[in-house]
Amino acid sequence: MVRKNRGYITLFLLPTVALFIIVYAVSLVILFSTSFTEWSAGRSPVFIGLANYIKLFTDDADFRQSALNTGIWVVLQSTVHVAIGTLFAVILSMKEFYWKFARTVYMFPNIISGAAVGMLFLCMLNPEFGAVNSIVRLFGNADYSQNWFMDYATAFLSVTMTWLPYAAVVTILILAEIAAIPESLFESARIDGASNFKINLYIIIPMLRNIIGTCVILSGTSMLQKMDIILMTTGGGPGNQTMNLPIYIYKTALMDNNFGYSNSVGVFLIGFGLIFVLLCRNLFRIGSSQN
Amino acid sequence: MLKKSLGVLKYGFVILIVLLSLGPFLWVLLASFKTNAEILSNSLGWPSSFRFSNYTKAFQIAPISRFYINSVIVGIFGTLLNLLLLGMAAYVLARFHFRGKKLLMGAFSLSLLIPGAAMLQPLYLTVNALGLYDKLIGLIIVYTGFGLPVSLYILSSYFLTIPKEMEESAYLDGASFIQTFFRIILPISKPGFGTAGVMQFLLCWNEFQFAIILTTGNQSRTLPLALYYFKSQFASDYGVMFAATMVVIIPSIVVYILLQEQVVSGLAAGAVKG
Numbered sequence: 001m002v003r004k005n006r007g008y009i010t011l012f013l014l015p016t017v018a019l020f021i022i023v024y025a026v027s028l029v030i031l032f033s034t035s036f037t038e039w040s041a042g043r044s045p046v047f048i049g050l051a052n053y054i055k056l057f058t059d060d061a062d063f064r065q066s067a068l069n070t071g072i073w074v075v076l077q078s079t080v081h082v083a084i085g086t087l088f089a090v091i092l093s094m095k096e097f098y099w100k101f102a103r104t105v106y107m108f109p110n111i112i113s114g115a116a117v118g119m120l121f122l123c124m125l126n127p128e129f130g131a132v133n134s135i136v137r138l139f140g141n142a143d144y145s146q147n148w149f150m151d152y153a154t155a156f157l158s159v160t161m162t163w164l165p166y167a168a169v170v171t172i173l174i175l176a177e178i179a180a181i182p183e184s185l186f187e188s189a190r191i192d193g194a195s196n197f198k199i200n201l202y203i204i205i206p207m208l209r210n211i212i213g214t215c216v217i218l219s220g221t222s223m224l225q226k227m228d229i230i231l232m233t234t235g236g237g238p239g240n241q242t243m244n245l246p247i248y249i250y251k252t253a254l255m256d257n258n259f260g261y262s263n264s265v266g267v268f269l270i271g272f273g274l275i276f277v278l279l280c281r282n283l284f285r286i287g288s289s290q291n
Numbered sequence: 292m293l294k295k296s297l298g299v300l301k302y303g304f305v306i307l308i309v310l311l312s313l314g315p316f317l318w319v320l321l322a323s324f325k326t327n328a329e330i331l332s333n334s335l336g337w338p339s340s341f342r343f344s345n346y347t348k349a350f351q352i353a354p355i356s357r358f359y360i361n362s363v364i365v366g367i368f369g370t371l372l373n374l375l376l377l378g379m380a381a382y383v384l385a386r387f388h389f390r391g392k393k394l395l396m397g398a399f400s401l402s403l404l405i406p407g408a409a410m411l412q413p414l415y416l417t418v419n420a421l422g423l424y425d426k427l428i429g430l431i432i433v434y435t436g437f438g439l440p441v442s443l444y445i446l447s448s449y450f451l452t453i454p455k456e457m458e459e460s461a462y463l464d465g466a467s468f469i470q471t472f473f474r475i476i477l478p479i480s481k482p483g484f485g486t487a488g489v490m491q492f493l494l495c496w497n498e499f500q501f502a503i504i505l506t507t508g509n510q511s512r513t514l515p516l517a518l519y520y521f522k523s524q525f526a527s528d529y530g531v532m533f534a535a536t537m538v539v540i541i542p543s544i545v546v547y548i549l550l551q552e553q554v555v556s557g558l559a560a561g562a563v564k565g
Binding site (some may be wrong): 005006008009012013015016017019020022023024025026027028030031085087088090091096098102104105106107108109111112114115116118119121122123124128129130131134135138165168169172173176193195197199203221224225227228231232245246250251253254262263265267269273274277 | 294297301303304305308309311312313314316318319330331334335376377380382383384387389390395398399401402404405406407408409410411412413414415416417421432433434437440443444455468469472493496497498499500503511515516518519522526529532533536539540543544546547550551554555558559
């Protein structure tokens with residue numbers, strides 16, 4: 001079949017290969033090669049060796065803060081966020097009356113545009129009329145006007161709260177995996193007198209190692225992309241309190257027009273992601289058989 | 292005793308999660324019907340009447356209808372182009388063995404490992420060089436590419452479930468390769484295309500960071516950008532700001548509620564790659 005259809009096979013693959021080259025391959029070549037250059041808008045790139053990287057690691061407080069924040073968010077998302085989603089999935093898997101409703105509603109913040117999520121929280125946490133401050137005022141403190149997103153003490157926490165609890169994707173993935181566990185396992189456990197709590201702890205959770213590993217990778221790497229919510233709410237501020245690597249790349253590339261430098265941050269971001277993925281794959285032994 | 296307190300904890304957790312998910316949405320929805328004075332004096336209460344003036348005003352203050360049309364165009368064509376190209380590629384990769392196939396698959400799955408933000412400046416450059424800056428077609432091509440790994444995976448797994456005999460009998464009847472693909476394979480793969488299509492549409496509809504760097508004028512900006520650019524214009528009129536937020540959110544929620552099963556299976560399929 002292959003010989004006769006070789007022409008068609010090429011024809012069917014060609015557009016996707018072209019797409020891949022335009023969007024990914026060319027980008028990677030530009031990214032790596034210009035990360036070793038001094039290059040701003042309207043000029044041609046000049047080779048400067050490792051100077052961009054040396055500056056990044058020795059003399060750039062904004063970069064350090066961005067990398068640190070990104071790291072903290074990756075860790076929080078791959079632990080706390082995954083734990084919340086897993087716990088919720090285990091509860092929903094008992095299929096009590098509310099489970100479908102809860103699953104649907106939990107997905108709302110994940111399905112709407114990040115820009116809109118940012119806007120929702122900007123309104124909720126508004127110092128004057130936001131729901132959160134209004135609730136605090138209800139309990140007596142009539143002049144309470146915490147500016148959540150602009151106060152140094154609360155900005156980082158407020159931004160974190162816009163994504164940390166919303167683990168519906170984790171919940172959906174784990175629910176699907178629980179549904180695939182053979183019923184006979186539960187039955188024999190029940191016959192042996194195990195309680196629901198024990199079944200969850202000793203049977204379900206260990207069976208989920210692979211999928212939890214996948215969720216850790218997905219949730220962690222999603223933090224390497226977060227830009228929309230931050231840009232909508234704090235813009236990286238106050239100061240550089242809530243800056244992360246994507247915001248930093250956006251600022252250096254498109255506001256300062258410092259292309260070569262921003263691309264060295266891009267290379268760092270890719271390397272950061274690769275190391276994280278490799279670490280998780282080893283930690284959870286993804287791909288190897290269960291137990 | 293232990294059992295009872297565990298039960299209380301469980302329901303407490305469920306209620307907390309539902310409140311966190313639904314609360315902000317409902318609060319902004321209610322506030323979008325309030326006047327400015329009501330929002331300031333009665334932030335937590337019910338609106339005095341369900342007036343739509345904030346919504347009509349939102350459409351007057353910002354060119355939201357223009358942004359809306361742009362988002363619909365980008366969503367529809369970004370999805371159709373992605374399904375057509377990736378459908379063809381996935382079919383060939385799922386059905387035939389040829390030299391270089393492993394290399395190709397490896398390269399395609401590499402695209403999952405590149406955070407979009409790293410490509411901000413390079414793609415900005417490429418899109419400019421192609422003369423597609425500030426054009427909807429530029430966004431459509433970039434989004435078609437972003438959906439490459441997920442669509443490829445969902446579609447090729449679907450094609451693998453179709454028995455080979457389907458095509459063989461078509462060939463015996465004298466159908467050509469192209470006819471077999473478009474007349475036999477496409478119609479029976481509708482569920483696979485449905486799942487991939489919903490994921491791709493949501494990607495196009497919600498995408499923000501490349502929309503912001505690849506467009507500059509109102510004639511090619513998409514809906515998520517409306518909130519960003521008109522935040523300051525809306526700022527004096529809170530009710531309008533709430534209404535504009537709802538206008539952006541509601542289509543995503545409607546698509547999700549109508550096509551929930553596709554989204555759920557699309558997420559599950561997409562994640563296996565991780």
